[in-house]
Amino acid sequence: MMNTMTIAIDGPAAAGKSTVAKKVAEKLSFIYVDTGAMYRALTWKAIQEKVSLEDEEALFSLLSRTDLNLVQSDKGQLVIVDQNDVSELIRTAEVTNQVSITAKHRKVREEMVRRQQELVKDKGVVMDGRDIGTHVLPDAEVKIFMIASVDERAERRHKENVEKGFPSNLEELKEEIRRRDELDSNRAVSPLIKADDAVEVDTTSMNIEEVVDRILQIVKQKSEEEE
Ligand code: CDP
Ligand code: CDP
Numbered sequence: 001m002m003n004t005m006t007i008a009i010d011g012p013a014a015a016g017k018s019t020v021a022k023k024v025a026e027k028l029s030f031i032y033v034d035t036g037a038m039y040r041a042l043t044w045k046a047i048q049e050k051v052s053l054e055d056e057e058a059l060f061s062l063l064s065r066t067d068l069n070l071v072q073s074d075k076g077q078l079v080i081v082d083q084n085d086v087s088e089l090i091r092t093a094e095v096t097n098q099v100s101i102t103a104k105h106r107k108v109r110e111e112m113v114r115r116q117q118e119l120v121k122d123k124g125v126v127m128d129g130r131d132i133g134t135h136v137l138p139d140a141e142v143k144i145f146m147i148a149s150v151d152e153r154a155e156r157r158h159k160e161n162v163e164k165g166f167p168s169n170l171e172e173l174k175e176e177i178r179r180r181d182e183l184d185s186n187r188a189v190s191p192l193i194k195a196d197d198a199v200e201v202d203t204t205s206m207n208i209e210e211v212v213d214r215i216l217q218i219v220k221q222k223s224e225e226e227e
Helices: 017-028 035-048 056-064 106-118 132-136 150-164 170-186 208-226
Strands: 006-010 031-034 068-073 076-081 125-129 142-147 199-202
Touching: 006 017, 006 132, 006 208, 017 031, 017 125, 017 208, 031 035, 031 068, 031 076, 035 056, 035 068, 035 076, 035 106, 035 125, 056 106, 106 132, 125 132, 132 142, 142 208, 150 170, 199 208
Parallel strands: 006 125, 006 142, 031 125, 142 199
Antiparallel strands: 068 076
């Protein structure tokens, strides 16, 4: 049971989902799937090819022609689009500011969900995103809804940018996070929402290790219940 368990982690931007999901996957020897990276990759390619992000049909058609792979490597997870490593290119402000437009289209989401579900078959997996517990893995054994205050989330991103030597403005980050939360929570198709059976974890005053431990504790409890 533990080997094929699925863990869904959803929540708003910069709540700590990917950092924590990666560590939980490592501890359990599960695969980690970053679904946000898939929406980012499509957004990046659309910008390259000058496809309008408002054009659902054009984006869907672009996605159908796009080979998109998440590859686990020593350097962490690589995002490969048509054989090119775009792991860094999909994290720019240009992509971040527009990715929620790409993610609002029904046809795009349906195809992304189909691809995400294919990655899971018979494997232990930790998947993070916005609609994992509600749509992608509705039968996940463990569902986490990870939140933190906007101020805390902006501070975390700011710190991360400064450490990487990227330009960063705290007020602009707060604005971007608020705007993306708003778009993601209010879109018509599978909005960001806590699944009824998800456990909410407020990480505002928790460090990464504390959040990882909390989730491992929830996983342990769940697997003991099911034995
Ligand atoms: O890491 P960060 O919270 O900044 O974002 P992300 O997880 O990389 O996701 C980027 C964007 O993709 C989100 O703001 C959503 O618009 C979209 N997304 C989504 O709609 N559904 C998912 N399962 C994952 C991401
Ligand atoms: O994936 P998501 O957008 O939810 O967040 P993330 O990229 O994993 O985390 C955003 C930043 O917050 C990273 O720099 C993490 O190291 C940091 N973080 C933290 O300081 N404390 C936590 N409890 C969780 C994340």
